[in-house]
Structure formats: structure tokens, C-alpha cells
Amino acid sequence: MGLIDINGLTKRFEKRAVLDELTLSINAGDRIALIGSNGAGKTTLFRCLLGHYRYQGDVRFEGARTARRDVGTLAQIAFVPQLPPPLRLPVGDLLRFAEKGAGASAALMQEIAGKLGIDLDEIRNRPFYRLSGGQKQKILVTVALARDADLLIFDEPAANLDPAARAVFIDLLAERKDCSMLIASHRLEEVASLVNRVIELDRGAVVLDDSVVDRLKAGVFRQCRIGLANAHPTFGAALLDWGFTETDEGRHYAGKIPAADTLRFLGLLSRYASLIEHLSLDTGDTGKG
């Protein structure tokens, strides 16, 4: 029995199947990046799990069938939607509700919001819907992370965050080792270091289910060599930060990438792709020697 067992889940909107006989098990401790192009069905899957929609098929949370808006199940899931709801209530009321109704710790909310760059006392009297997109997302992330949930479901949680807040947010998620995570993201490289499993949806079906943890065990490295047409100080500095060594006046670099960081490293390379003349990334090196 998994944390969540989904069997033959089909969701139709006006006869069109947006989720099509989807079958998937999520185990306790899984930290999943859910990827897929726009319209693939990620949000719809979340909303079925959360009981927001009627659907066909079987969805179980810890073995029990989830009914629509099942209070017991929802108490164990912290959800941050892609689009914050247009709540008219003041932020202070929302935080009080999160504390009394959803078990969020007030002290933890204060601390997490501070790390994300939000002073809760300053915005306590402002209606939630009048905050900026990023501020709303920070408040919802704060509430979710201050709850003692078994499962975090985040739908593009960093979409509206500035780069500094994104980095803090990823660190905050990395600190949460006690719960399972299901994170929809269009930036796999951003969440790659957090997850042990990548699931790709395409037109409502699972087309990739990759348990990275088995292949990318700690201690396994890839040997990387990069040749540039011309030296580039910023890219060079980034490679040196990864522990690379430089030769040929900054035109050749060599180093070892921990296999588990491959996606994050490829994210860096993609920014400088036009500068790269030669690239090798060899697997099978155990990092010894």
C-alpha cells in the first residue's frame, strides 16, 4: 500500500478526457517532480487528489478511498495552488484560520515568512487579494510549510517568486525531510536537487516515471569536459564554483559532477549553450581516482 494509490483515474471535461486511465502509486517519503507541457493534466491530477473534482477510477490515500472534500485526508495534505485564490479577507484572518483550522504553527509562519522576505505584521491588515502575485505565493507557501502535513502538493510554487526568494524556498523544502512532496514545475533543474522521482504527464497519461534515487546514488560521479571557442569569465567562474579545473587560458574545463546534481548542472550549461564547442559527460566513473 502506498501513500497514494491511483488506479484507472479518468477525468473528463465536456467529454474530453484530460486524465486518461491514469495509474500511479506514490510512496511515503517520495519527493516527486511532476513535469509535462501546458495542459498535460498536472493541475487536474492535483485537484482530483484533493477531492475538488468528481472523477472515474479509484484514488486511495493511505489505503482509504478519498471522497469529495474528505476532511480527514485534506488535513494531511498541504496544497499551494498555481493561481492564488482571490480571497478578500485580511492576511491576519487568513493566518489565524491557518493556525486554528489547519494546525499551522504561528511561530513557524513568522519565521518562514521572514526568510521569504515578508514581514507578516506589516501586511496583517491588508486584504489578501490586494497583495502582489509573489507576496500571495509567499503567504501560501508559508502557511503550507508551517503545517504538520504528510504530503505537500505544490503547483508551480515558485512561478511568481524572485530569484532570491526562489533559492530560499528551495532551501526550505530541502529542510522538510519528514514529509512526501509532489511538485509540479516547468523548471525541472530548479527542483531536481530536491526530488527522488520524476514523473512526466503527457495528455493525461504518465509517459515517464523515473526513480532517480536508484541510479543517482550518492558517491556516483560523471566526468565532464567542456571546450569553449573563447574564454568567458562568468561561465568560467560558475564552472570553478562546481570544482572544475581550467586549462588553455579558460577555454577548457574538466571536473566531476555528482550524478545526483546532473540536472542542476545541465541547467547551468543550458544558459551558456552557445559558447560550448565541445562537451562530454561520461557516466560509469565512480569518482575514485
Ligand SMILES: Nc1ncnc2c1ncn2[C@@H]1O[C@H](COP(=O)(O)OP(=O)(O)OP(=O)(O)O)[C@@H](O)[C@H]1O
Ligand atoms: N475546469 C475546466 N473545464 C474545462 N477544461 C479544463 C478545466 N480545467 C482544466 N481544463 C483543461 O484540462 C487540460 C489540462 O489542464 P491542467 O490545468 O490540468 O494542465 P497542466 O498540466 O496543469 O497545465 P499548465 O502547465 O499549463 O499548468 C487543459 O486542456 C485544460 O484546458
